[in-house]
Amino acid sequence: QVQVVESGGGLVQAGGSLRLSCAASGSIYSINTMGWFRQDPGKQRELVALITSGGGTNYGSSVKGRFTISRDNAKNTMYLQMTSLKPEDTAVYYCNVKGMKGTIFNRSPVDCWGKGTPVTVSL
Numbered sequence: 233q234v235q236v237v238e239s240g241g242g243l244v245q246a247g248g249s250l251r252l253s254c255a256a257s258g259s260i261y262s263i264n265t266m267g268w269f270r271q272d273p274g275k276q277r278e279l280v281a282l283i284t285s286g287g288g289t290n291y292g293s294s295v296k297g298r299f300t301i302s303r304d305n306a307k308n309t310m311y312l313q314m315t316s317l318k319p320e321d322t323a324v325y326y327c328n329v330k331g332m333k334g335t336i337f338n339r340s341p342v343d344c345w346g347k348g349t350p351v352t353v354s355l
Contacts, residue, residue, distance in 0.1 A: 234258040241349030252312040254327030263331035266310040270323035317353045324348040
């Protein structure tokens with residue numbers, strides 16, 4: 233089993249900053265992509281940012297220029313540096329990890345989600 237745990241969410245005023253972390257652990261062989269998604273009640277989950285094992289990134293249009301995604305491959309950890317936060321950024325932020333689990337001799341695809349960390353941006 234692969235575990236994904238988010239941290240760093242909280243309450244911040246508009247214009248402020250937060251840094252989210254996502255740590256993957258367990259029977260990980262390799263991680264291909266790690267991504268941040270967010271969701272408000274009654275709405276679809278949307279992509280915030282995605283990063284590949286090679287460092288390539290992709291951002292949702294609403295966060296480009298404000299959020300920065302990064303990863304530490306040695307720690308199997310991903311970060312989301314959020315700046316210039318807006319009330320519209322309020323949501324539960326989820327970490328997603330895609331890669332391979334197991335060992336070099338017995339591995340299989342893995343697609344895991346964390347429980348989410350809430351972010352609230354006040355006026």
